[in-house]
Amino acid sequence: MDAFFASVEVLDRPELAGKPVVVGGVGRRGVVASASYEARVFGVRSAMPSTQARRLCPHAVFLAGRYERYQQVSAKVHSIFESYTPLVEGVALDEAFLDVTGSVRLFGSAEQMAWQIRHRICQELGLGASVGVAGAKFLAKLASEAAKPRLVGGAAVPGAGVFVVPEGQELDFLHRHPVRALWGVGSVTETRLARLGVHTVGQLAHLPRQALVGALGESAATGLASLAWGQDPSPVRPTRPTKSIGHEQTYPEDLRRPAEVRAEAGRLAIAVSWRLQKAGLEAQTLTLKVRFGDFRTLSRSKTLPVPTADQAEVARVALGLLEGLDLRMGVRLMGLAASKLGPPRAPLDQLSLDLQATNPSGLVDPQRRARVSAASRAVKERFGAESLVPGAALEASRRHSGSRWGPQPSQRVLPGEDS
DNA sequence: TCTGGGGTCCTATTCCTA
């Protein structure tokens, strides 16, 4: 989609048509999420600091993003895609790959479908889209860039709308692009390649492998060398499991009071646990990210014995991760992410005893902790030191019978017995 | 001078265990 967020704003507020519109960067600290082509003429770009965007284009209309609205429109765009093929891989709200190999008999060639889809998005939703057609995903992505509107002599001119990379001409098309156009080449990699005198994909393709490995490491070198020769075997994957769920926020002013920082950590925990629950997932690893006033950023993570989506447990871990950090520099940003995700455990699974020692706000309650501790001691006194162990350890012992956590006959609690 | 928020993936280091 062309300037997607900004275009949706213009769609909902037609009086903005023809004006420079910038989404994001409303606050003092922020960056541009999307800029209309009228704003791009002044040099405003995505990911640009808002202060810079304001300097370049002070008369632009700056708007806060409305993510839910963009999601709604994105869903409509996707339903158009899905009327052509079930093989739709969403890359972002405004971008997707479609494998139309199996749809040619129904709708005509891939290029014909590209024109149809573009036409329908324009007619039904009033938005502009550019479509790239090629035999591989990353080539199609480059082709869609080639189809987009361009800035020529300080003015935006319409693009081709659809750009096809014909079979057999992939390398001609690919090799004239700058290396930056390749997936996986950002500013750091671009600089490293420039040191080798490599600026275009064609130069990269002909670089001796050893030189590439020396500059970028084995994995990146292998991946980029393949891409530079047009080899991208990755299929269009309609569904991909979520690997992490996180929230982070940059604060208008650095947080300096520890109580304030802890309260924010609790707020992030509530947001993350709520999203885990909505997604029907539990997380085993939680990672806290802190960016200080001097932009120094660090992360601390904790892998739990028992996966959780519980708000109090997530908050307890987040606060635990916060302990030991020197917050005197002031906190500019804080984030919390959940990973190692999986479906919720069966109800009979082991619960964490620590959890029972926290109150509903996620803070350790000394009285509860004392009761948990006393109960745990009583069980061990009556049944032995190894009578109370983490469920995960018990599972491991079943796999490796004879380990020290293995349940001993005299201590096994039989059905019907008090436990 | 200024540097978001949501992610994925990779690498290096540290720690634990067999």
Place this chain on the structure above:
DNA sequence: TCTGTAGGAATAGGACCC
């Protein structure tokens, strides 16, 4: 019993994408 080692998991950081 002690020590060295190898492998895997956990952890931390960074590059990159939209």
